Amino acid sequence: MSRxxxxxxxxxFAFTVAAGVMLVSVVAPNAxxxxxxxxxxxxxxxxxxxxxxxxQAVAIEPLGRDTFAVKAYVPPPPPxxxxxxxxxxxxxxxxxxxxxxxxxxxxGWGTGEYDCLVALWNKESGWNTFAHNPSSGAYGxxxxxxxxxxxxxxxxxxxxxxxxxxxxxxxxxxRYQTPCGAWGASQAKGWY
Numbered sequence: 001m002s003r004x005x006x007x008x009x010x011x012x013f014a015f016t017v018a019a020g021v022m023l024v025s026v027v028a029p030n031a032x033x034x035x036x037x038x039x040x041x042x043x044x045x046x047x048x049x050x051x052x053x054x055x056q057a058v059a060i061e062p063l064g065r066d067t068f069a070v071k072a073y074v075p076p077p078p079p080x081x082x083x084x085x086x087x088x089x090x091x092x093x094x095x096x097x098x099x100x101x102x103x104x105x106x107x108g109w110g111t112g113e114y115d116c117l118v119a120l121w122n123k124e125s126g127w128n129t130f131a132h133n134p135s136s137g138a139y140g141x142x143x144x145x146x147x148x149x150x151x152x153x154x155x156x157x158x159x160x161x162x163x164x165x166x167x168x169x170x171x172x173x174x175r176y177q178t179p180c181g182a183w184g185a186s187q188a189k190g191w192y
Contacts, residue, residue: 085183088118096127096141096161103169109178117179120186121168129161142168 088111091097097118104114124143125131132139132147139147140157141164150157153167169179176182176192186192 084180084187085112085116085119088115096129096165099162100165100169103165104179107169107173113179116183117169117172120179120183120192123186124192127161129159129164140164140168142171144168144171 088097091101100117100121101114104117121127121141124138125141127141129141131141131143133143136145137147138145140150141161142150144150144164144167147158150164150167153170154160154163157163157167172179172182172192176185182192
């Protein structure tokens with residue numbers, strides 16, 4: 001086929017498609033009609049409304065050559081996010097995290113709150129009792145600023161993880177209500 005025949009065929013095809021689309025648009029534009037398009041979809045046209053299409057969510061599944069089935073679409077349930085922080089797992093007995101786990105439970109907070117606390121203090125101090133930020137002066141597991149604020153929870157604030165955790169949980173409850181509240185603030189601001 002020569003180039004001119006190819007162009008002519010393409011132009012004829014384009015004209016035919018355009019004419020077909022226009023004919024579909026102008027056939028009985030003022031006649032009221034309703035066509036049923038599947039179980040939950042209808043197309044309506046009348047004098048006041050040119051055309052409207054209402055379709056509820058459906059899925060079309062192929063059954064074989066040239067045959068299809070229509071099923072209502074049911075979206076999957078949203079993923080469950082209990083705390084907004086990764087699961088912390090079970091702490092090692094006697095560790096600072098085990099002490100915190102017991103204190104969180106004693107306050108009536110669930111494991112989701114414990115997960116947030118672990119994520120928060122992993123970020124702040126890595127659960128290091130002696131963590132010290134030289135630029136800010138923050139100290140200990142909860143990164144109290146200044147560190148001697150924790151003396152209100154015990155004289156051994158500089159060396160005892162239980163004292164630091166007690167103070168840190170009190171601070172979190174007073175300022176953010178829960179560890180997940182503090183974790184959310186930390187995620188938003190970079191600190192808590």
